[in-house]
Amino acid sequence: MKYDVKNLGLAGKGRLRIEWANEYMNVLTLVRKHFKKEKPLKGLKIAACLHVTTETANLVYTLKEGGADVVLCASNPLSTQDDVAASLVKDFKIPAFAIKGEDNKTYYSHINSALDTKPNITMDDGADLVSTVQKSRADLVRYIIGGTEETTTGVIRLKSLEKQKMLRYPIIAVNEALTKHLFDNRYGTGQSTIDGIVRATNVLLSGSNFVVCGYGWCGRGLAMRARGMGANVTIVEIDPLKALEAVMDGYTVAPIKDACKKADVIVTLTGDINVIRKEHFETMKDGTIVANSGHFNVEIDIPALEKIAVKKRTVRDFVEEYTLKSGKRVNLLGEGRLINLASAEGHPASVMDMSFANQALACEYIAKNYKKLERKVYEVPEFIDKNIAKLKLESLGVKIDTLTEEQKKYLESWEMGT
Ligand code: ADE
Numbered sequence: 402m403k404y405d406v407k408n409l410g411l412a413g414k415g416r417l418r419i420e421w422a423n424e425y426m427n428v429l430t431l432v433r434k435h436f437k438k439e440k441p442l443k444g445l446k447i448a449a450c451l452h453v454t455t456e457t458a459n460l461v462y463t464l465k466e467g468g469a470d471v472v473l474c475a476s477n478p479l480s481t482q483d484d485v486a487a488s489l490v491k492d493f494k495i496p497a498f499a500i501k502g503e504d505n506k507t508y509y510s511h512i513n514s515a516l517d518t519k520p521n522i523t524m525d526d527g528a529d530l531v532s533t534v535q536k537s538r539a540d541l542v543r544y545i546i547g548g549t550e551e552t553t554t555g556v557i558r559l560k561s562l563e564k565q566k567m568l569r570y571p572i573i574a575v576n577e578a579l580t581k582h583l584f585d586n587r588y589g590t591g592q593s594t595i596d597g598i599v600r601a602t603n604v605l606l607s608g609s610n611f612v613v614c615g616y617g618w619c620g621r622g623l624a625m626r627a628r629g630m631g632a633n634v635t636i637v638e639i640d641p642l643k644a645l646e647a648v649m650d651g652y653t654v655a656p657i658k659d660a661c662k663k664a665d666v667i668v669t670l671t672g673d674i675n676v677i678r679k680e681h682f683e684t685m686k687d688g689t690i691v692a693n694s695g696h697f698n699v700e701i702d703i704p705a706l707e708k709i710a711v712k713k714r715t716v717r718d719f720v721e722e723y724t725l726k727s728g729k730r731v732n733l734l735g736e737g738r739l740i741n742l743a744s745a746e747g748h749p750a751s752v753m754d755m756s757f758a759n760q761a762l763a764c765e766y767i768a769k770n771y772k773k774l775e776r777k778v779y780e781v782p783e784f785i786d787k788n789i790a791k792l793k794l795e796s797l798g799v800k801i802d803t804l805t806e807e808q809k810k811y812l813e814s815w816e817m818g819t
Pocket of ligand 1: 451452
């Protein structure tokens, strides 16, 4: 078995942590039981390019139990948990290609190693497998029956491929499932981003000026949690509707150039490029903490910061202090990579449970339906999404009501008014 991990000696710790996460992944555990019995993925090779975390380990193990041959590579150079990668190889016999802190060349060589297995299904978080197949491995298209995509940024890239009629095989956009983005993006990102910032800096959020760039589901989650910690939260948005929601949710809304001047902590989660630029760094207060929790490390213009800085030093793990000509300092966290996975452990298992149940069931759906699917980006079928919500509620011990016959009838009719 080929693999590339930091140190197999870390496997023991990784295994314990994987087991710990599994305790909180009840829906995925049910899927695993079903997979073990029915083997819906038998004979299929799956290449997964995901953040290599304890939660991901439980997902790839589930796919293996479903009969698939699985290989895993990292979807970000800084998000890998080396003990998990080691345990996957040693204990689960699942090949992993991932080392925390790997350079860009190694990152893409790991992606290519995963693709060398000639997968039938690609599973992406950010669309790097699909885009690598597109750019340089088109010969593999003939083996591929479909793919899945985990995140907003990946779905945007794939829809752009679809629009240009360049998408080579069907994709299920797992991010679009309600049981994914309403929970993972909102509550997962909200908590784990605060966790990452606090672990990296140990800063007190109470009373701080905390700026959130982007009021999508991730931004909303972060704003909500920062407010909960006692911060004064300002939202930066370009979409009038989202900005209006932020206003009515009780936040200050301001353009980035104004928000930057007062910020103690500023976080990007927009999915777009160069949100924080040279002119913004120059007007920040001394010691401003700048972090990103969006998928790619493009939201903060780091090359511009490097250029205007007269001095740079690592002051703590995951904290680079840049001193500008004026003498003011900017503290950049985690090289501008997603801080929730760089300095913390990513979203908690209980929320990844639903995201990854969607991933596993989307694979089963592809295996059963690929002949009917076109080269399009599809949503997760509603029956899968609803079932995951139902199972999650059950696992949490929460009971809900059902409609009476009279209520059902009322909803289907138009005759009755006041
Ligand atoms: N994305 C965000 N958090 C994650 C986690 N814990 N595992 C895998 N992918 C993630």
